[in-house]
Amino acid sequence: MFAIVRTGGKQYRVAAGDKIVVEKLDGEAGSTITLGDVLLAGEGGDFKSTDGLTVSAEIVAQAKAEKVIVFKKRRRHNYRRKNGHRQNHTILKITAIG
Structure with missing residues (x-):
């Protein structure tokens, strides 16, 4: 059995395990x-x-994602961040759907 769940503004297709x-x-x-917030559930078709x-x-773990570098530059103004x-x-x- 599968379900489509909405959390954090995104949707995920999940099954047990x-x-x-x-x-x-x-x-x-x-x-x-x-x-x-289950949007859809079913088994097969x-x-x-x-x-x-x-x-x-x-909850398996609370973690952090990969680092994203934000680099800003303006030409000829000696501006770099x-x-x-x-x-x-x-x-x-x-663990379970039901």
């Missing part, structure tokens, strides 16, 4: 959370009703 990387969610590693359907997941950014994210393991 999948690991996904989502925007930062509150919680410690090892705790369980439920994702209630058959779709099921999403009324009251939730997806439970376990270098800045780095690492986005926080959460790694989830889907």
